[in-house]
Amino acid sequence: MKLWGRWGRYVSGALGMTVACGALMWGLLGTSLAEGAWQQMEVPDTSGGLVVDPHLLGDKRLQVFFGWSSNERAVKAPEFSFSVFDKDHWNEIKAPFFGSNYAGVRNVDCAIAKYSVGVIFQNNIVEQGKDAFEVRFAISNDNGWSFSNPAVCDSFVSSMDTGSDVSIAGVGGRKASLCFGWIAENRMVKTAILDPNYRGDRPRANNMGRHGLNGARVELAGEEEGGFVSVWNDGGSLQSAYIKPLIGTSEEATTVAKGKFGLNFSASDNKGRNAMLVYDLPRLLKGNKSRRQVRRWQDGAWQVVAAAPPVGGEAPLGASLTSCQDEKGNLYVASLSRDGEKIYVSALRNGQFTPPQVAMNLKPIIGCTGFDLAVNGDYLYLFASQGPHNQMVRRPLAEV
Numbered sequence: 001m002k003l004w005g006r007w008g009r010y011v012s013g014a015l016g017m018t019v020a021c022g023a024l025m026w027g028l029l030g031t032s033l034a035e036g037a038w039q040q041m042e043v044p045d046t047s048g049g050l051v052v053d054p055h056l057l058g059d060k061r062l063q064v065f066f067g068w069s070s071n072e073r074a075v076k077a078p079e080f081s082f083s084v085f086d087k088d089h090w091n092e093i094k095a096p097f098f099g100s101n102y103a104g105v106r107n108v109d110c111a112i113a114k115y116s117v118g119v120i121f122q123n124n125i126v127e128q129g130k131d132a133f134e135v136r137f138a139i140s141n142d143n144g145w146s147f148s149n150p151a152v153c154d155s156f157v158s159s160m161d162t163g164s165d166v167s168i169a170g171v172g173g174r175k176a177s178l179c180f181g182w183i184a185e186n187r188m189v190k191t192a193i194l195d196p197n198y199r200g201d202r203p204r205a206n207n208m209g210r211h212g213l214n215g216a217r218v219e220l221a222g223e224e225e226g227g228f229v230s231v232w233n234d235g236g237s238l239q240s241a242y243i244k245p246l247i248g249t250s251e252e253a254t255t256v257a258k259g260k261f262g263l264n265f266s267a268s269d270n271k272g273r274n275a276m277l278v279y280d281l282p283r284l285l286k287g288n289k290s291r292r293q294v295r296r297w298q299d300g301a302w303q304v305v306a307a308a309p310p311v312g313g314e315a316p317l318g319a320s321l322t323s324c325q326d327e328k329g330n331l332y333v334a335s336l337s338r339d340g341e342k343i344y345v346s347a348l349r350n351g352q353f354t355p356p357q358v359a360m361n362l363k364p365i366i367g368c369t370g371f372d373l374a375v376n377g378d379y380l381y382l383f384a385s386q387g388p389h390n391q392m393v394r395r396p397l398a399e400v
Contacts, residue, residue, distance in 0.1 A: 038359050038393040044083040044090040051369060051385040052078050053108045058374030061085060063144055064383055065119055067105030068093060077103035080121045096147050106163030111178060113170030117144040118178040120168045131157050135166060135182045153192060154205060156185035164216045171222035171272030179228040179243060181218040187211040189218050189232045193248030206250045208241050210234060215262035222272035229275050229297050231267050238265055238279060240302060256302050263320035270325045277302055278323050278333050291317065294331065294348060306351035315344040315356035326375045326397055334373045334382060343371055343384060347400045354400060360384055360393055
């Protein structure tokens with residue numbers, strides 16, 4: 001879940017000092033455990049380096065993908081990296097493209113399409129200036145152990161030196177495919193579809209619409225017919241457009257909901273099916289009983305899903321949302337508090353959200369560089385990063 005903007009302004013010669021101070025503060029404050037029955041888990045050994053925009057993948061095994069700088073000298077140039085959870089520990093972090101001049105990673109995402117794992121990342125082209133960016137993708141045909149050489153989706157100049165956002169989703173079926181999404185120059189939202197066995201040039205991009213000035217985010221989810229649904233925030237509403245299978249052309253965008261949502265929306269699917277969208281209304285309108293709204297993509301439109309508020313009330317409006325589903329299609333939602341110090345988790349069951357649980361306590365002042373949810377086996381996992389410091393917790397699905 002992209003929150004790099006809160007750290008991006010520190011990407012300068014002084015960031016090494018910032019990271020060092022953060023490490024000292026972490027040590028002085030001590031390690032805090034999540035409230036309730038959430039189990040604290042081991043995290044990958046990052047050697048105190050900066051972790052940017054972590055994303056979990058939990059289909060066949062648990063993996064985490066992120067931008068990572070291994071030491072203070074390289075803190076301005078994180079590399080695309082990942083680690084695999086093997087039974088009871090994280091394997092050594094891999095940076096598969098190290099030395100290939102793909103440093104300066106700002107945003108990362110990952111998805112699975114049948115037997116292929118796709119990754120997308122956005123990196124700063126340092127030699128061309130702090131506002132020059134590329135969006136690259138890579139494919140793994142061995143379930144995420146190794147990856148092809150990165151290919152270019154797009155290159156552009158951004159008004160924000162923290163980059164914009166990237167997204168990816170996959171569908172299986174007879175013809176597995178991946179869909180990439182990103183925000184390019186002039187806040188243009190773009191998407192492209194790729195066959196994992198593709199061997200040609202960069203995939204053809206479609207212009208979906210323009211993003212708003214605040215809360216850079218584009219979300220993607222796969223659906224039953226083999227196509228994809230995109231969602232973005234144009235500043236005054238949530239916009240969505242359907243992307244047709246294989247050819248990748250998009251239909252005209254429609255408005256899902258009006259309001260200034262910032263980063264408070266998230267799309268998910270269940271292995272390329274059951275596309276769902278969850279968002280928090282910035283304010284309750286007449287007739288709204290719940291701030292948190294849920295939609296399911298069905299019959300070519302986002303249909304309203306019954307989602308009553310939990311007994312005892314909802315958590316306060318947060319700063320950012322992320323979501324995932326289990327194999328049964330149950331929805332799980334994590335929300336970062338506006339002060340950046342807590343992450344709440346809730347599940348949608350039988351038309352009602354469960355009471356929000358404080359799954360993780362974060363350290364004040366340091367900030368959050370990303371968090372994500374994933375289901376693996378009978379557990380829900382939550383991973384969050386605060387620059388050089390990471391936490392992971394889990395809880396049985398039935399107890400969320």
